[in-house]
Amino acid sequence: MNTNETIAMYGKYVMPTYTKYPLAISRGKGSRVWDNEGKEYLDFFPGWGVGGLGHNHSVVVKAIKKQAGKLIHIANNYYHDGQALLAKELISQSFSGKVFFCNSGAEANEGAIKLARKFGNSNNPQRNEIITMGESFHGRTIATATATGQKRIGQGFEPLLPGFTTVPFNDLAALKAAITPKTVAIMLEPIQGEGGVRIADKTYLAAVRTLCDEKNILLIFDEIQTGMGRTGEMFCYKNLGVTPDILTLAKSLGGGFPIGAFIAKAEIADTLQPGTHGSTFAGSPLACAAALATFEAIEKGKLLEKAEHMGAYLMKKLNALKKKHAVIREVRGVGLMVGVELTVEGKKIYEECLKSGLLINCTQAVVLRIMPPLIVKKKEIDQAIAILDEAFTRCT
Numbered sequence: 001m002n003t004n005e006t007i008a009m010y011g012k013y014v015m016p017t018y019t020k021y022p023l024a025i026s027r028g029k030g031s032r033v034w035d036n037e038g039k040e041y042l043d044f045f046p047g048w049g050v051g052g053l054g055h056n057h058s059v060v061v062k063a064i065k066k067q068a069g070k071l072i073h074i075a076n077n078y079y080h081d082g083q084a085l086l087a088k089e090l091i092s093q094s095f096s097g098k099v100f101f102c103n104s105g106a107e108a109n110e111g112a113i114k115l116a117r118k119f120g121n122s123n124n125p126q127r128n129e130i131i132t133m134g135e136s137f138h139g140r141t142i143a144t145a146t147a148t149g150q151k152r153i154g155q156g157f158e159p160l161l162p163g164f165t166t167v168p169f170n171d172l173a174a175l176k177a178a179i180t181p182k183t184v185a186i187m188l189e190p191i192q193g194e195g196g197v198r199i200a201d202k203t204y205l206a207a208v209r210t211l212c213d214e215k216n217i218l219l220i221f222d223e224i225q226t227g228m229g230r231t232g233e234m235f236c237y238k239n240l241g242v243t244p245d246i247l248t249l250a251k252s253l254g255g256g257f258p259i260g261a262f263i264a265k266a267e268i269a270d271t272l273q274p275g276t277h278g279s280t281f282a283g284s285p286l287a288c289a290a291a292l293a294t295f296e297a298i299e300k301g302k303l304l305e306k307a308e309h310m311g312a313y314l315m316k317k318l319n320a321l322k323k324k325h326a327v328i329r330e331v332r333g334v335g336l337m338v339g340v341e342l343t344v345e346g347k348k349i350y351e352e353c354l355k356s357g358l359l360i361n362c363t364q365a366v367v368l369r370i371m372p373p374l375i376v377k378k379k380e381i382d383q384a385i386a387i388l389d390e391a392f393t394r395c396t
């Protein structure tokens with residue numbers, strides 16, 4: 001189909017829940033995608049953060065093909081090797097504990113919230129309140145929309161869930177003031193993605209950790225966007241030097257294939273007993289094969305080091321653009337998770353880049369979010385910077 005035909009069919013048959021741009025993508029490889037007419041784009045925001053490995057990484061493609069021919073899905077009342085091996089890999093990459101598998105980010109956070117409540121409700125006196133951060137994003141289910149610290153996400157879906165409080169991010173005094181005898185967990189993203197690539201202060205996080213330890217409060221890190229090597233470490237908590245009690249993952253965990261997970265530290269890892277939580281599709285042989293291949297690709301390609309080096313290169317180039325274009329207020333990031341905050345709305349820049357063959361993202365109206373795949377090449381960064389430079393020159 002040509003792009004207009006595809007768009008017309010969406011208009012008739014697909015619910016209009018997403019803000020869309022007139023681009024129908026039919027093929028992808030590495031840092032690039034091609035539209036229905038064959039035009040090439042440099043993809044510096046692959047799949048809203050799903051494409052850590054870029055598109056169609058050969059190691060993942062091979063693993064999916066092989067596993068699909070053998071066994072796609074089994075029920076979770078039986079065992080299979082892939083889930084055992086993937087859980088072992090996740091634990092060896094993070095901290096001592098156990099893993100629950102699911103299919104998406106919202107489900108990972110939903111499960112983490114359920115674990116925290118189950119844990120708190122077994123305390124005496126019972127505790128079941130969770131504190132989250134302003135401008136956070138945790139998903140689109142009712143519980144995760146309630147946890148999300150942006151009003152618009154929950155608007156129109158009231159009543160939202162009781163038991164959630166939101167405080168400003170990076171504000172220790174506000175957090176301390178919000179804690180009550182019923183607080184069981186504090187949940188945050190070490191770098192807010194949707195919130196505009198806002199990075200948690202190391203001293204703040206360390207103080208939050210101490211607070212949680214003193215009051216037996218669970219610290220939940222949502223690393224759905226920051227995890228899997230994006231920041232130059234396998235998980236961003238390692239960059240910031242504070243280990244959570246529960247870690248949630250999804251997005252690039254499956255190299256493009258849907259899979260989510262949350263990890264709970266050993267002391268609370270058996271909180272959810274048989275019959276308390278579950279998911280039919282979760283941790284299938286096919287999904288686990290894709291995720292195991294993702295870890296293999298990260299290791300074989302030395303992608304943690306690459307993310308760090310390419311991230312530094314990208315930030316250097318963006319800071320040079322900042323000197324040239326007065327509308328760039330700040331360039332910030334860790335590894336290949338980078339935000340460019342503007343003094344004006346970023347929509348025009350986004351659209352100009354799209355026209356010139358570069359896909360990025362604009363969030364919170366004024367922050368360009370740039371998250372190229374970890375396999376990105378210097379040449380591709382140079383190309384993207386040239387397009388951005390042009391766009392700034394034309395639009396501002």
Ligand SMILES: *Cc1c(COP(=O)(O)O)cnc(C)c1O
Nearest residue numbers: 104105106137138139193224225
């Ligand atoms: C994308 C995202 C989610 C939601 O994940 P879905 O797979 O869309 O449900 C949750 N938290 C963060 C930080 C995210 O970036």
